[in-house]
Amino acid sequence: MNDINAWVWWLVAAAALGIPLVVTAMPEFAMFAVGAVAAAVSAGLGGDVVVQVLVFVVVSVALIAVVRPIANRHRSQRPQLVTGIDALKGKQAVVLERVDNTGGRIKLAGEVWSARSLDTGSAYEVGQEVDVVDIEGATAIIM
Template sequence: MADIDAWVWWLIGAAALGIPLVITAMPELGMLSVGAVAGAVTAGLGGGAVLQVIVFAVVSCALIAVVRPIAVRHRNQQPQLATGVEALKGKQAVVVERVDGAGGRIKLGGEIWSARALDGDATFEPGRQVDVVDIDGATAVVI
């Protein structure tokens, strides 16, 4: 084992960190893996063992300090493109059959939907435009 160069050991370490990254999806392991690749490059360029470890530590810590907060912020962000039921909220629709607190029908996105008024006392006559505020099952709640 003494005849294997240090840069090979660093690459083995990078691969060893990459395997759990794929299994667990922990981005920190990927950042440590990149640090190990930086250590391999340092070893390949002739840097001593202490310099290799310092480069590994600095690159790994820098990536964790810079990339991790960005990744966490991105992961916690709401999707910008609404799909499904969420995409229908806030859309305008046209009343097809009288809509009140008990029910009715609207034309929403080219389709006929059952609807009810958010305010139980409100009524909307055919031809009137209404706003969809929520979808309750297969019923649009309108104002």
């Protein structure tokens, strides 16, 4: 295998490693493909077969050792965007009908919600701004 053929074969190997990456969605194949590209560069610069294989192994292993833990850490993090009823907790609402510990109505995020007060002795009058502390079913708990 001469120098020109060696780098071509490494690029073919890199492209071949891209196929299982697309099919299986395993990022390790991308890291091996980058290792193959690095080996192609070393072949293009005149490195012998031992150097090419060492470059492939070192680059591939280094990428797996560094990138994989970072990717796993990002994958395990909860998304920062809260949705649904969790997004409504802590929001402000306006009282539409008097709210006490037995019930009432508020306007929350553009919608009318049934509500009740967190404290049994508290009551909120029409037009008053309140804070939503929790959602229980279809009822907002306010204070």
